[in-house]
Amino acid sequence: MSSLNQLTLTQAVDGIKSKKFSASELVQDCFDRIKKLEPHLNAFISLDKTTALAKAQKIDFDKPLAGIPIAVKDNFCIKGIKTTASSNLLKNYTAQYTATVVSKLEDAGAIIIGKNNMDAWAHGSSTETSDFGPSKNPWNFDYLPGGSSGGSAAAIAADEAIAAIGTETAGSIRQPSAWCGVVGLKPTYGRVSRYGIIAMASSMDCPGPITKTVDDAALILSLISGHDIHDATSLPQKSLNLNLSKKDLKGLKIGLPKAYLPDNIHPAVKDLILQAAQTLKSLGAQIIDLDVLDPQLSVAAYTVLQRSEVSSNLGRYTGIRYGGPRSEFGDEAVRRIMLGTHTLSSGYYDAYYLQAQKVRTLIINDFEHQFNQVDAIIGPTSPTTALPVGSSKGESMFGEMADLLVEPSTLAGLPGISLPCGFVDGLPVGLQIITPQLREDLALNIAHLFESNTDFHLQKPKL
């Protein structure tokens, strides 16, 4: 039998409940894998094997995630545990309270085995801005895993954990999931509580699952979503029950924006997306070409809003209540704080920040218009496959260009899922599916049917 750490979440849940194996064996297999691969991958910032194994000894079989080893990105606070957001400034910070998402996972019986490396403060799409060294892509250690939830995506692709939780502001779940060949779901803004997460851009930040299958993502979302009194932007809707029961896509209209297949996209990536569209068509969907707003406009609006919110959110790091002095911010954080301070400053606010919020309205209106014609929108998650280690250095717009195709949906607060749809030169490619707000069920059902009719998700890196 292969190692237990290779199981999907639903397989692992079934295995523990039916007592085919114990939670201790499952946790131990994950840590064996971690021990073997971490010198190459650097996917974790911290690990707690002793506590994880102790918890595995006494699990409650009635809980939906009983004994399941889960990794969380290092920007989730867990009381008594070091929480750094991969930054020097917080290298000695021990969280004083626990994020709602983590509490929900633990209440569901999950065992948090460790915390994943990320771009420092979630500023980036490579993990190269981590103050503790980049993570590597399990498909090829010379390549980046993407980011900012790159450690989480790498850990799942390498079977170091059964599932992981990341956060996305624009692309930070979907893009590393695409580059690492796993499933990443960014929920509707407000669907999942942001309480206890080190904030990046508060009007866009969304926590969500990174998993091996679409089923696994649906299970995690059903457990972590719901209103939270501690997050005033969390939606009042009750936790959703996701039933992935659609048998085909008959009657469904799926839009493929021409602008999501731009001239400078990797031609092989484009081919795979067109093939994916054909697969969806063969399942009964009607594929419709869409004319959408130029994504470059979203990049500009997103850049202004994100930098502005970053400068505001990172204003709290004064070195008085927690963390080190502001001189410990890395280069990328300094660049973002500086630009955001500029765009919010007197004399520039109207031209940049206010104008970007107005353009955001135009982008939302454009999506509303598109969703009058189609039920869902597809495209590549990223214009390229994973880029080589070193690609982001000194590039002040690296993240924005890597996330060109996910930024429009982010600005509109829409849900989106990325799932594997093929390989180019041994590196995975992700297909993204975007739906209207609160229609994660539709995105997941389309993704589930695509996954059930392809075998890309079954391919594993040779490690």
Added chain:
Amino acid sequence: MSSTKISPEQLKHIANLARLEIKADKQNLLIKQLSQTAEYIDILSQVDTKNIAPTYQVNHLKNVCRKDEVGQSLSQSEALSQAPKTHNGYFQTQATIKK
């Protein structure tokens, strides 16, 4: 808005607002990088947004209040546990007013 290029004086002004100290050897590169980004975001100025309202909040929640009830909070020692400097149960800060 005039030129998108960030001047050394502007850099100093922004750094002061952001309470960041930019070391001399990093100033030129930072000016270059910020100017590049400023140039990129300048495409926003070409968009006609007449009569368009700004969007600050995407999921249409308004005036969210919770019940005014006292709940659990951090104890004083927990709240102070991560502070670099404390004094008699307070956070210790640098003086902001000169004597």
